Amino acid sequence: MQLNKIHSKNSFDMDVLTPIDQPLDTLEDLTRDEIDSLNDWHGHFAAKYQHVGNLVNDRDVL
Secondary structure, three states: OOOOHHHHHHHHOOOOOOOOOOOOOOOOOOHHHHHHHHHHHHHHHHHHOOOOOOOHHHHOOO
């Protein structure tokens, strides 16, 4: 599966990103299909790119 310019652009529109001063989305409201899709994307990118870090909420860092 390959991202084209439309997918890439829409993936980073400001209205779909969590504002920097807000907590990260916990994804608890995802449906089973959305979780399966997310896992598929994770596998796709994990096979292509090295893991370099994790996103964490500011309040979780000490």
